[in-house]
Amino acid sequence: MSYKAPRGTADILPQDANKWQFVEAKIKEICNRYHFHEIRTPLFEHTEVFQRGVGDSTDIVQKEMYTFEDRGGRSITLRPEGTASVVRSFVENKLYGSVNQPVKLYYFAQMFRYERPQKGRMRQLNQFGVEVLGSADPAVDAEVIDLAMTCYREMGLTSLKLVINSLGDKESRENHRQALIDHFTPHKNELCGDCQMRLEKNPLRILDCKKDREHPAMKTAPSILDYLNDESQCYFEKVKEYLTLMGIEYHVDKNLVRGLDYYNHTAFEIMSEADGFGAITTLAGGGRYNGLVEELGGPNAPGIGFGMGLERLLMALEAEQREIPVDSSLDCYCIAVGEQAEKEAVRLVHNLRNHGIQVDKDYQSKKMKGQFKAADRYEAKYVLILGEDELNQQHIAVREMKTGNQENIPLSEVVDVMKAKLLGGNQL
RNA sequence: GCGGCCGUGGCGAAGUGGUUAACGCACCGGAUUGUGGCUCCGGCACGCGUGGGUUCGAUCCCCACCGGUCGCCCCA
Numbered sequence: 291m292s293y294k295a296p297r298g299t300a301d302i303l304p305q306d307a308n309k310w311q312f313v314e315a316k317i318k319e320i321c322n323r324y325h326f327h328e329i330r331t332p333l334f335e336h337t338e339v340f341q342r343g344v345g346d347s348t349d350i351v352q353k354e355m356y357t358f359e360d361r362g363g364r365s366i367t368l369r370p371e372g373t374a375s376v377v378r379s380f381v382e383n384k385l386y387g388s389v390n391q392p393v394k395l396y397y398f399a400q401m402f403r404y405e406r407p408q409k410g411r412m413r414q415l416n417q418f419g420v421e422v423l424g425s426a427d428p429a430v431d432a433e434v435i436d437l438a439m440t441c442y443r444e445m446g447l448t449s450l451k452l453v454i455n456s457l458g459d460k461e462s463r464e465n466h467r468q469a470l471i472d473h474f475t476p477h478k479n480e481l482c483g484d485c486q487m488r489l490e491k492n493p494l495r496i497l498d499c500k501k502d503r504e505h506p507a508m509k510t511a512p513s514i515l516d517y518l519n520d521e522s523q524c525y526f527e528k529v530k531e532y533l534t535l536m537g538i539e540y541h542v543d544k545n546l547v548r549g550l551d552y553y554n555h556t557a558f559e560i561m562s563e564a565d566g567f568g569a570i571t572t573l574a575g576g577g578r579y580n581g582l583v584e585e586l587g588g589p590n591a592p593g594i595g596f597g598m599g600l601e602r603l604l605m606a607l608e609a610e611q612r613e614i615p616v617d618s619s620l621d622c623y624c625i626a627v628g629e630q631a632e633k634e635a636v637r638l639v640h641n642l643r644n645h646g647i648q649v650d651k652d653y654q655s656k657k658m659k660g661q662f663k664a665a666d667r668y669e670a671k672y673v674l675i676l677g678e679d680e681l682n683q684q685h686i687a688v689r690e691m692k693t694g695n696q697e698n699i700p701l702s703e704v705v706d707v708m709k710a711k712l713l714g715g716n717q718l
Numbered sequence: 719g720c721g722g723c724c725g726u727g728g729c730g731a732a733g734u735g736g737u738u739a740a741c742g743c744a745c746c747g748g749a750u751u752g753u754g755g756c757u758c759c760g761g762c763a764c765g766c767g768u769g770g771g772u773u774c775g776a777u778c779c780c781c782a783c784c785g786g787u788c789g790c791c792c793c794a
Contacts (some may be wrong), residue, residue, distance in 0.1 A: 294785070294786095297785080297786090348792095349791080349792050349793075350792090350793080353719085353792090354792085354793085371793095371794085401794075403793080403794085405791095405792080405793080406719080406720090406789095406790095406791095407786095407787085408787080408788060408789065408790095409787080409788065409789090410793095410794080411792095411793075411794080412794090415794060416794090417794060419794090482791095484791075484792095498792085499791090548793095549792065549793060550793095568788085568789095569788080569789060569790090570792095570793075570794085572793065572794065573794075574794070575793075575794070596794095597794055598794070599793090599794030600794085601794075602794060603794095625752095625753080627752065657752090658752050658753060659750085659752085659753070659754080660746090660747095661753090661754090662753055662754040662755090663754060663755085664754090665753095665754065666754040666755055667754090667755095670754095673753085673754085675752080675753075677752060678752090679752080687753090689753075689754095691754070691755090694753095694754090696753085
């Protein structure tokens with residue numbers, strides 16, 4: 291036991307891997323229905339991509355990035371989130387020139403954040419995310435939120451809460467920002483250290499502070515919703531209308547601001563309300579980021595997306611006791627006793643596998659009894675028994691484990707017989 | 719970065735300042751010389767996170783470090 295996985299990382303072992311496969315397959319199927327297409331971008335980017343994309347004032351950039359210098363002296367960062375990378379790729383590969391607009395993308399990717407791990411928080415984490423680039427239609431905002439909610443719903447989760455807010459457009463944000471500065475500056479010395487810095491860099495995030503939540507100035511703070519200009523207000527109303535049309539429940543939270551600089555207009559978070567979920571309840575979060583494409587050197591293409599934590603999704607499934615269907619049984623287990631039988635077994639197992647049958651055999655030099663025990667543990671449907679007697683007779687004993695029925699089949703026919711038994715139909 | 723709790727076999731889990739470190743599960747062998755799931759019998763930690771210290775003696779007491787876990791900040 292000399293080596294351990296680095297702090298905040300975890301191995302996904304076979305018994306859990308099938309849960310991941312189930313979840314990923316389900317989500318991909320949903321993405322296909324919503325006509326989203328997969329994109330895969332590099333695990334790391336030039337550090338500037340995240341500094342520019344995510345924003346210098348964010349916690350992610352200030353203290354959570356895995357940044358290092360490569361052998362060529364370039365500053366490289368393991369991606370802490372998905373949007374900046376996808377937008378970089380969108381610009382670099384000129385996807386804005388595609389005839390198919392908007393560009394609707396999804397990804398499954400590992401993210402890296404240097405944080406103290408706790409329940410639901412890892413240094414390497416898995417996210418599913420989507421990005422829609424090239425449309426400023428509020429129906430797209432609703433579609434993206436709908437897609438996220440559908441993933442959870444079809445997975446059987448019910449204790450969910452969708453929270454939305456509007457951060458407005460550039461003009462609204464600027465007016466609101468000034469109002470916040472005017473409001474909080476007289477109280478500057480009463481705020482926590484973080485918020486004193488936020489006052490200058492990003493006063494919006496003061497609203498998100500949990501330390502100063504009880505400060506009287508918080509309750510009277512100017513709300514972004516009061517500073518939305520007509521256009522922003524109208525946009526927000528349409529998003530809410532579309533959600534209602536689809537029967538999606540939501541709660542407006544004027545203090546929801548999200549931690550990344552690039553958001554404007556729609557911001558949303560999906561949280562679990564299940565018991566025993568832990569201190570962290572956010573399952574997914576996202577929002578609109580008009581202007582980010584330009585920030586990263588592209589044309590004026592609007593965008594919206596979200597990131598969904600897959601570890602947290604699995605936690606939520608567990609918290610709500612949603613069982614993931616898993617078939618752990620094995621079609622066939624081949625038992626061999628004796629040197630000649632062992633050779634025949636190797637050949638037979640190979641043949642069966644190449645005819646589409648799932649088979650395994652013993653490699654521990656176990657006696658027959660031990661091999662049966664293994665077959666039992668593996669929940670083998672059939673056991674094929676090869677010993678001296680069988681070899682002499684040129685047949686093989688086929689035992690159905692559930693019933694205990696056993697019959698001898700000529701070796702030359704065993705592949706066809708097993709195909710008929712296991713793969714169904716008249717394939718003889 | 720800060721704080722609480724924890725660190726005994728493959729896993730779960732007792733335990734005591736003093737010659738042999740419970741028990742359960744799993745695993746292995748046997749009863750059953752070629753047939754599983756039940757039962758019975760037997761086996762399975764020169765070792766109690768690492769390094770110091772206290773002591774005649776430490777798994778158990780103290781300190782440091784490492785690791786895990788939960789929480790704070792913030793987020794997926």
